[in-house]
Amino acid sequence: MTKLVLAIDDDKYVHHVIEESLAGFCQLIHAKNGDEGLRQAQKYNPDIILLDVEMPGKSGYQVCTELKNIEQTKDIPVMFLSGKSELPERVKGYNAGAADYIVKPFNAEELMARIRVLYEYRQHSIKLKNDVERAQITAEIAMTDSGDMGRIMRYVGQTYHAHDLQSLSNYFLSFSGR
Known part of the structure; x- marks a missing residue:
């Protein structure tokens, strides 16, 4: 199964670098700002979202918080790609709901490895959620029988x-x- 990754960043060069880094590894969708990213996330339900911190309009922190408050997108892992390397900025990202935080410039192999981990984590979470739902249905049937x-x-x-x-x-x- 091909991983679907949404990259939200206002810098065209960063989109190009992400495209080059992840070529053949996953399918990419691009958004140039937070509002477009929110729409794309709801439309395509990507496996992973790569998100810049500093963008015109909504910051990446605001976008991440909104993603986590939308039922359809709340379980999608968000990874910040940011030039801000200070600990308070990274903590702010995690507090907004991010699953990971990589400082730019990033290494392509590290980016792929982290995406792979988040993707596998999401697949396990989806399977666990489905297993819990099936167990609840089975328990209800057993109760009525x-x-x-x-x-x-x-x-x-x-x-x-x-x-x-x-x-x-x-x-x-x-x-x-x-």
Whole structure:
């Protein structure tokens, strides 16, 4: 499966460097500012978002916070690519919801390695979420098939199809007689 990566940066040169660094590794979508990036994220649901900190309009921190507040995009890992290397800036990125933070200029191999890790993490998270949903459905089915709650649920289901007093009383007697 090809990884889909959204790069949000106002610098055309950075987009070119990202394109060259990730050629053949993943499919890229580009956005030149935060608002366009938010629209692209919701439209394409990428696997990873690469995000610059300093952009005209919304900062990368604001964009990241918004992404994390949108149900559709909240689970997409965000990696900041920034020229700001100071610890308070990196911490601010993590506090905004970023999964990773790389300082520009970056090494192509390191970028690919970090994208690979985030991608695998996201795939495991999606599988775990699906497994939890299936387990909840199984538990609900098991609950309705056993015990008093299950008997009540079966009775309600059966009586829904009763079209006369005789069948309704038969259902009731089988329910109360255990």
